[in-house]
Each structure stands twice: as C-alpha cells, then as structure tokens.
Amino acid sequence: xxxxxxxxxxxxxxxxxxxxxxxxxxxxxxxxxxxxxxxxxxxxxxxxxxxxxxxxxxxxxxxxxxxxxxxxxxxxxxxxxxxxxxxxxxxxxxxxxxxxxxxxxxxxxxxxxxxxxxxxxxxxxxxxxxxxxxxxxxxxxxxxxxxxxxxxxxxxxxxxxxxxxxxxxxxxxxxxxxxxxxxxxxxxxxxxxxxxxxxxxxxxxxxxxxxxxxxxxxxxxxxxxxxxxxxxxxxxxxxxxxxxxxxxxxxxxxxxxxxxxxxxxxxxxxxxxxxxxxxxxxxxxxxxxxxxxxxxxxxxxxxxxxxxxx
Amino acid sequence: xxxxxxxxxxxxxxxxxxxxxxxxxxxxxxxxxxxxxxxxxxxxxxxxxxxxxxxxxxxxxxxxxxxxxxxxxxxxxxxxxxxxxxxxxxxxxxxxxxxxxxxxxxxxxxxxxxxxxxxxxxxxxxxxxxxxxxxxxxxxxxxxxxxxxxxxxxxxxxxxxxxxxxxxxxxxxxxxxxxxxxxxxxxxxxxxxxxxxxxxxxxxxxxxxxxxxxxxxxxxxxxxxxxxxxxxxxxxxxxxxxxxxxxxxxxxxxxxxxxxxxxxxxxxxxxxxxxxxxxxxxxxxxxxxxxxx
Numbered sequence: 169x170x171x172x173x174x175x176x177x178x179x180x181x182x183x184x185x186x187x188x189x190x191x192x193x194x195x196x197x198x199x200x201x202x203x204x205x206x207x208x209x210x211x212x213x214x215x216x217x218x219x220x221x222x223x224x225x226x227x228x229x230x231x232x233x234x235x236x237x238x239x240x241x242x243x244x245x246x247x248x249x250x251x252x253x254x255x256x257x258x259x260x261x262x263x264x265x266x267x268x269x270x271x272x273x274x275x276x277x278x279x280x281x282x283x284x285x286x287x288x289x290x291x292x293x294x295x296x297x298x299x300x301x302x303x304x305x306x307x308x309x310x311x312x313x314x315x316x317x318x319x320x321x322x323x324x325x326x327x328x329x330x331x332x333x334x335x336x337x338x339x340x341x342x343x344x345x346x347x348x349x350x351x352x353x354x355x356x357x358x359x360x361x362x363x364x365x366x367x368x369x370x371x372x373x374x375x376x377x378x379x380x381x382x383x384x385x386x387x388x389x390x391x392x393x394x395x396x397x398x399x400x401x402x403x404x405x406x407x408x409x410x411x412x413x414x415x416x417x418x419x420x421x422x423x424x425x426x427x428x429x430x431x432x433x434x435x436x437x438x439x440x441x442x443x444x445x446x447x448x449x450x451x452x453x454x455x456x457x458x459x460x461x462x463x464x465x466x467x468x469x470x471x472x473x474x475x476x477x478x
Numbered sequence: 479x480x481x482x483x484x485x486x487x488x489x490x491x492x493x494x495x496x497x498x499x500x501x502x503x504x505x506x507x508x509x510x511x512x513x514x515x516x517x518x519x520x521x522x523x524x525x526x527x528x529x530x531x532x533x534x535x536x537x538x539x540x541x542x543x544x545x546x547x548x549x550x551x552x553x554x555x556x557x558x559x560x561x562x563x564x565x566x567x568x569x570x571x572x573x574x575x576x577x578x579x580x581x582x583x584x585x586x587x588x589x590x591x592x593x594x595x596x597x598x599x600x601x602x603x604x605x606x607x608x609x610x611x612x613x614x615x616x617x618x619x620x621x622x623x624x625x626x627x628x629x630x631x632x633x634x635x636x637x638x639x640x641x642x643x644x645x646x647x648x649x650x651x652x653x654x655x656x657x658x659x660x661x662x663x664x665x666x667x668x669x670x671x672x673x674x675x676x677x678x679x680x681x682x683x684x685x686x687x688x689x690x691x692x693x694x695x696x697x698x699x700x701x702x703x704x705x706x707x708x709x710x711x712x713x714x715x716x717x718x719x720x721x722x723x724x725x726x727x728x729x730x731x732x733x734x735x736x737x738x739x740x741x742x743x744x745x746x747x748x749x750x751x752x753x754x755x756x757x758x759x760x761x762x763x764x765x766x767x768x769x770x771x
Contacts, residue, residue, distance in 0.1 A: 185586070191659055192585045192660055203595065203632070206612075206629070210610075213607025213608075213611060214603055214604060226614070272501070279491075279498060289757075294505060297689075297749050297756065299691060299707050299745075301711050301715060301745075304715050306511075307508075308714065309714075309735065310508055352505060379487070431605070434604070438605060439606070448604065448607060
C-alpha cells in the first residue's frame with residue numbers, strides 16, 4: 169500500500185527520495201544544531217578534566233596532565249564528604265518521597281467526596297510549581313531565629329534552633345522541606361494507577377465480606393505494584409541528584425560538613441574560584457556514574473515494568 | 479460504590495479527612511504567612527509578631543516593590559525570557575518530534591538521529607564545560623544565554639514524538655498521496671490533533687523558564703541583567719544587595735522583611751494564575767508517558 173503511494177520505496181533513487189522527504193531533514197536541522205552546540209560540544213569539553221585548562225588557551229591548546237586532577241581530587245578530604253553527603257541526602261529523599269506518595273495516594277483514594285478530593289489535590293500539588301528561590305525565601309524567613317517556627321518552639325518552652333545553620337538539623341530540614349515541596353505532586357502517578365484498578369473487583373471482594381483494610385491489602389496494593397516497581401527502578405537514575413538548587417539556596421559554610429554535595433562543590437570550585445580543571449574532573453566523575461545509573465534504571469524499568477521511553 | 483458503615487471504618491474516614499485537610503493546609507500555610515507578612519506594617523513584620531493575619535494592614539510594601547526600578551527591570555527580563563524561550567522550545571519540540579516519529583523507511587537515518595538525541599539526554603557534559611561553551615559563544619550577559627542552551631528539551635521531544643506516533647497513519651498517508659508536503663501534514667493534521675499535548679508542554683516550559691534562576695546567576699555577570707528569580711535570590715536568600723547596584727537607602731528598604739515578603743508574593747502570582755490550567759493539563763501530560771518533571 170505504501171509502495172503504491174510512493175511513500176516509502178526501499179530502493180528508490182536518492183534524488184527522488186530527497187525531493188519528497190527533504191522537509192523532514194529541514195525540520196530536524198535547527199534542533200540538531202542546538203543539541204550539537206549545547207550538549208555535544210560540552211561533552212567534548214570534558215577533556216578539561218585531563219588538562220591544566222586555561223581559558224586563554226582554550227580546549228585545544230591547554231596542557232595535558234593525564235589523571236593528575238583526579239589523583240588530586242581523590243586525595244582531598246572534601247571528596248568523600250561531598251560524595252557521601254550527596255548519596256545520603258538523595259537516597260533518603262527518594263525513599264521518603266516515594267513512601268510518602270504511596271501512603272498519601274492511598275488515603276486520597278479512600279476519601280469519597282469528590283469535591284474534597286479535588287481540593288486536597290489542588291493544594292498539595294502547588295508547592296511543586298514554586299521555585300526554590302521562592303520556597304527558600306519562605307523557609308529562611310519562617311525558620312530564622314525569630315521566625316514563626318522558632319516562635320512556636322519558644323512557646324513550647326524549648327530553645328530556638330538553627331534549622332539551617334547547624335549540622336544537627338541541616339539534613340533534616342533539607343529532606344523535610346523537599347518532601348513538603350514534592351510529595352504531593354509525586355502522588356499524581358499513583359493516583360493515576362489507582363483509578364485504573366477495577367471497581368468491580370473491589371465490589372466483588374466487598375460482597376464476599378472483605379473489609380476496607382483487606383481490600384486495600386489484597387486488591388489495591390497489588391494493583392499499584394507495577395507502578396511502585398517502575399518508579400523504584402527509575403529513581404535509581406537519581407541517586408546522585410541531591411537537589412542542587414535547593415541546597416545552593418539554603419546552605420552556608422557552617423553546614424558544609426553535612427550539606428555540601430557534589431554539585432555545590434563543582435559550582436564553588438569551578439565558577440566561584442575558577443579552578444576549571446578540578447571542577448571539571450568532579451563534574452565528569454559525576455556525569456559518568458550518573459550515565460551508567462540512568463542506563464541501568466531504564467534497563468530495570470524495561471525489564472521489570474515494561475517501560476520504554478522510545 | 480461500596481458503602482462502609484462499620485464503626486472502625488467510619489472512624490477511619492473521619493481521621494483520614496482530618497489528616498488530608500491538615501496536610502493540605504500545611505502546604506498552604508507558609509504561603510499564607512508570607513502573604514500576611516507582606517501586608518503588614520514594618521514594625522510587626524520585623525518583630526516577628528505576624529502569623530497568619532496581617533497586623534497594621536498596609537499596601538505600602540507592594541507600592542515599594544512596584545516602584546522599584548531594579549525589581550521591574552528583572553520582571554521585564556523574565557517576561558521576555560518566558561515569551562521568547564517558550565516559543566523557541568515549542569517550535570523546536572514540534573519540529574524535532576515530527577521527523578523522529580516517522581519510521582526509518584519514511585525518514586532515512588531516523589534510528590541514528592534518535593540515539594543522537596537520547597544520548598544527549600543521558601550524558602551530561604557538566605556545568606563547567608557547558609559554562610565555558612556558552613561563554614566562548616559570547617552569550618554572557620545576553621538574553622540568549624537564558625534561552626539557547628536549553629532550547630531543545632529532549633525529554634519533551636520524546637514525549638511529543640510518542641504522542642505523534644499514536645496519530646492514525648491513514649490520515650497522513652491520504653494527505654501525502656494527494657500531494658501534500660510534510661510541512662502541510664504537520665501543520666494541518668498533526669498540530670490540530672496534538673493541542674492537549676502542546677498545551678501541557680507549553681505550560682511546563684513556561685513554569686520552568688519563570689522559575690529558573692541558576693543560569694541567570696552564572697551567565698549574567700552584570701546584575702542589571704538578572705531575571706526576576708535571580709534578582710530575588712540576592713534579596714531574599716543571599717541578602718547581598720551590593721550585587722544589584724542599589725543605593726544604601728534602597729538597600730535598607732528592599733531587604734526589609736515585609737518587602738521581601740511582598741517580592742516573594744509578586745514572584746509567585748504568575749504561577750498561581752496559570753496553575754488552574756496547569757492542573758487541568760498535567761494529568762494528560764502524565765498519560766503522554768511522562769513520569770515526572
């Protein structure tokens with residue numbers, strides 16, 4: 169059928185093919201150029217990690233130093249600190265966010281009043297769409313020594329706490345506020361999965377005498393299992409994403425010990441102190457691990473949840 | 479619908495509604511607090527006496543914000559950025575997604591090109607090399623630095639491509655047989671059928687551009703070129719007003735707690751305005767295959 173229409177001839181001469189299909193190449197060309205310029209050129213730029221890069225000489229003429237930058241990096245005391253901070257914060261965030269989203273979605277699903285459900289959803293999705301600058305400004309205000317939170321703490325008879333300035337509190341504040349921003353929106357996927365669970369199955373169970381909690385346990389939870397598996401697999405790709413914009417907004421030198429992560433370190437060393445090659449080495453280290461993590465997560469998602477992006 | 483009337487079940491219902499309402503309130507309270515602060519007089523605001531209702535009600539804080547040249551300039555840069563950035567995003571998303579949605583028989587080289595796109599999404603050159611590229615292109619302090627590096631959101635291209643693939647093949651085949659070009663097929667068949675997807679991606683792109691601040695921080699060495707969120711960072715987060723070039727007098731004014739609150743609220747209003755539309759569309763956005771973001 170296609171052949172008759174002359175739409176896809178396998179051995180058609182190139183000239184005839186292009187005469188008809190050139191618009192396809194014209195369409196993709198601008199986007200392709202942007203990707204080459206702003207995605208692939210920086211990939212070539214990772215060679216600064218193996219150079220003593222100087223902006224005056226550029227990528228091509230800077231002196232090569234092999235793995236010196238990496239040797240130096242791995243010898244720095246900061247390195248294990250930023251690596252473990254990144255992992256700890258990211259993994260805790262991912263785990264609590266998913267867990268919280270599942271519980272929250274189940275609870276919303278149990279609320280029967282539709283207007284109530286809609287209103288709840290409207291409110292809990294909202295923080296996801298605010299920037300970390302806006303939320304950071306709010307947090308800095310309400311968590312400050314004379315902010316509303318410490319006013320409550322004082323009223324309860326405790327000492328005010330430096331929620332953002334002490335190493336005892338920083339991670340808790342970061343993880344808690346990230347949960348607060350994101351957990352509502354994370355329920356979207358689970359709520360979509362919950363609507364797909366057959367109501368007749370639940371009614372049948374109810375007629376057979378299954379109470380509410382048994383229905384949740386035996387029908388609803390198994391029903392969203394594929395979604396849980398899928399999101400668990402995909403979150404593997406994010407275990408080095410501790411939340412750069414959030415931490416850069418909220419941290420300070422006082423909490424580097426517990427809150428400095430790979431991304432903030434790259435930013436400070438590279439763009440504030442202009443040690444391009446060292447920062448480039450840290451960045452490349454993260455990009456390479458991140459690449460394998462994402463590939464592994466997509467592989468797992470395909471293998472165990474049948475999810476493909478293409 | 480199943481009706482449950484046992485006591486434990488009804489108790490659960492009460493508890494559940496209460497909990498959900500409490501959690502939803504928790505999402506809103508910080509915003510309400512800042513809103514109340516922004517409407518309060520300077521004294522109660524700075525003293526930390528305001529909770530969820532303004533004290534010494536005044537609109538003066540907003541007058542100050544709206545009258546501030548620095549704030550208005552950054553606001554204008556952000557508007558420019560959203561309009562130009564989103565237009566470019568959407569044009570490129572559609573133009574890339576259409577050819578990529580074709581089979582390799584129709585679009586030779588498609589399978590190679592899709593991997594060029596996917597690899598670019600999976601492997602990140604990193605902050606420093608990207609910065610060096612943008613700088614060497616002479617984009618520092620230009621609006622282009624905020625728009626061009628992220629001009630092709632690859633994940634959105636893939637979503638759009640998957641959406642295009644679900645459009646019945648027969649529609650376009652008959653058009654092509656009748657002699658229509660791919661341009662016409664895209665414009666007259668694909669676009670009208672993809673409006674929900676386009677609306678979703680447009681709204682998300684707009685929110686992304688409006689909320690972005692880090693690129694402004696690194697690519698704008700002159701703070702006069704800061705977009706609004708980057709400017710806001712210097713006022714409400716960094717508290718470093720020397721960077722935004724204001725007089726000591728204005729400095730004192732702008733860092734005032736109530737005025738900081740007013741600036742946060744003004745920065746949030748556009749999000750609140752598009753939020754109802756967003757909410758209507760992002761469920762369909764999820765169905766497009768997006769998981770998050």
